[in-house]
Amino acid sequence: MALASVFMRPLLRLLAVAAFSVAAPVVAQSAEATSATPEAVPALPPTLDVEALLAKARAARLSEAPAWRHLGHWRDGLFGTRSEADGPALFLAPDGANNPAAELEATVRALFATPVPPEPLEGKLDPTTMHALCRFPARAQWLVQQLGVPPERLPPQACPRFAEFWDRMRSVEVTVIFASYHLQSPASAFGHTFLRFDRPPDSAADDDKLLRQAVDYSAATDTPNAVVYAVKGLLGGFQGHFHAYPYYYRVREYADIESRDLWEYKLGLTPQQVAVMLAHIWELGFTHFDYWYLSENCSYHMLGLVDAAAAGTLALSAQVRWPVLPVDTLKVLSAQQGLIRGVTYRPSLRTQFLARYTPLSQPLRRKARLLADTPSEPLEGLTAQEAVSVLDAASDLYDLRHGEELLDDAMTEARKGRETLLQRRAAHRVPSPPLDLGPAPQRPDASHGSRRAALGVGVDHLGAVSGILDFRLAAHDLGDPPGGYPDGGELEFMAARLRVAPALPWRQWVERLDVVRASRDAAWDDFDKPPSWVLAVGGLSRQDNGCVGCLAGRVLVGGGASFSLGRFGPVVGLQGHTELLAGPRSSASDRTSVALGLGPELHLRWTFGERFSTVLRGRWLYQPLVPDRVRWDATGLTRFHLGKFLSVGLEGGAVDGRWRTSALVFGYF
Amino acid sequence: MTLRNAVVGLALFASAPALAAEYGAAGCGLGSVIIGNKPGFVQVFAATTNGTFASQTFGISSGTSNCADTSSGAKSAKAFIETNREALVKDMARGSGETLRSLAAVAGCSDAGAVGSMLQSRFDSLVGKNEGLADRVVGSLKADETLACNNLG
Incomplete structure (x- = not known):
């Protein structure tokens, strides 16, 4: 219990000793609190002059304090002050959501109200029947401190449910977990963040991080329809809630099943601040927020929790820019001096497999692949140590291939094969040594800024010289500095390039205007055959024979496969593309307003260390609706990266023989 | 904000099928992890396999009960x-x-x-x-x- 008292003290010396009395079992067991059960309290403490406290609060303008604003999630906006919380249960005053001062007054009155019977130990809690001390422990702690109320003057209210929560969650440290980019799915491609609450290990075991509690914020989805889901998600149509799960659920889900590396950023908060954060999470458990995928999302609310914990000394959620990308919230955290105390890397199943497989000799690698295909494959002529290494690599590969099938409880073929492999492994009665992962890849928060702006000059096939303006809201393309981003992943959001040439009609200026563009170009290897794909929605100025200089909307969908030419060599890919261009004709001589193109695309990309990126693409499209039927186009770029803030590059492209080139300087911020 | 999101929302239709796979398991038992990752299912189905979902507003206070207490x-x-x-x-x-x-x-x-x-x-x-x-x-x-x-x- 010594440990418990260390971090119980900051919050509960103020609250538990007097107010939470039986709240926390840990406290109840300690000497100072044994006499503090409601029965044991001989009489109510002398009545406080609540009006005097309120006057003091008004004089100190407490309702304007950043700490108070963070606890109620109030933000000043165009239409006055409003709380981001969309459920009523975060407020005591009828207009509390819009009125921090009224809410503060209502909270002070409620905190000093007569105790009520403790809430039931089971079942759903009804916040309206709970005492404010049980409902708003973080507010209580802050207000009592600000108003200088001695803890023994608080009402002797028991809060058994908060005590239960506290006993489960009590922690001294908090770690932000970043589940890295999930390129199989455009929606998860930006990654995900949540929190893990840590305490020193309970037992002699060196590491029990898996057992700690993780808290995340997620949308409670209510539709199986993906389109409805997308629209509601973008328009704040879902309710978001905070949830607590043991960390191992998340590790199994993200690292094992989805094969996403996890990055763990330990925060430099004090145990007191961690306690306040937990108490505030409890408060938020009664309400909900509308979930906005691009703004008030999982990552945004993690920053909100850090703000609440910091009691007005930080304002991180106001610093993050729209759209809120998980990696940008990591950057906001690491920009604060001392806020990140250490970063660890938890390898996904795939990364673990590669660490076991890569050191093996070619014949042993071959054996491992054969075993993953046929678990009963004989292993003759291997030393015991070699057999262990091969079996360990093979079982990881087997899980990569059959991960989801294996979650089925039934005794399937996949499960039988796995058991054969593992039985063979267990027959070697030696423990596998800890995995040597080598140096960790570059931290995701060390990547280039999500926003990009570029200036340049260009010339086209007519000899027209243009100035080039390029801007992108987020996040990364294959030509950008590669550090911190997954290889072969591309995700752009609101990206535009204008070729400003006074000699040309303005319609020709729009080289591209992509609302969203995502692609994945992962090379096939011995054991994994991922599809490569591209998806783009936006607009451009057409350059094809069907309608030169016409503004058109564009939807592009493509899929195929890619192959690596040597470990450090280029990746070459072949895809089938379907592209739809549609827009008004700009003159009577234009032949089509709609062009549908189908055909193969060949590309090559080469990232050379951290400095050079080259991407070349060429396409042949058959266009049934256009008189010419056939369209050729090609693009190419090469960029030299002068660090993560600046790149210089040359680009060129041609459509049906109309070429244009540009030289550009890119800034990332 | 609403207008901005609306514009984006319309544009993202095409990528919608994959969106449903994000944002975590709703329930607590393994069912949420299993079903949530099977193609064609959305988390809501995972949620219905787990009785706690209806009261998930109190996911924090009720400790998402069946995955509570892992300490001993x-x-x-x-x-x-x-x-x-x-x-x-x-x-x-x-x-x-x-x-x-x-x-x-x-x-x-x-x-x-x-x-x-x-x-x-x-x-x-x-x-x-x-x-x-x-x-x-x-x-x-x-x-x-x-x-x-x-x-x-």
């Missing part, structure tokens, strides 16, 4: 084994690993290495079939007094 006791050891079955069985075959160390921590065993050797040597009799895996593993930890797993009651 035979019950939490069994819950841990069930949820981490695949990873644990693999660690048992290897006689080492983080999942195995975590099990040793839940069970209160002092020497995770010894737990690993014991479970590895008894692998064939413990694994075999899924039903009762947790009971058999907890039983064998209890039975081996040299391991001194003192958290299994």
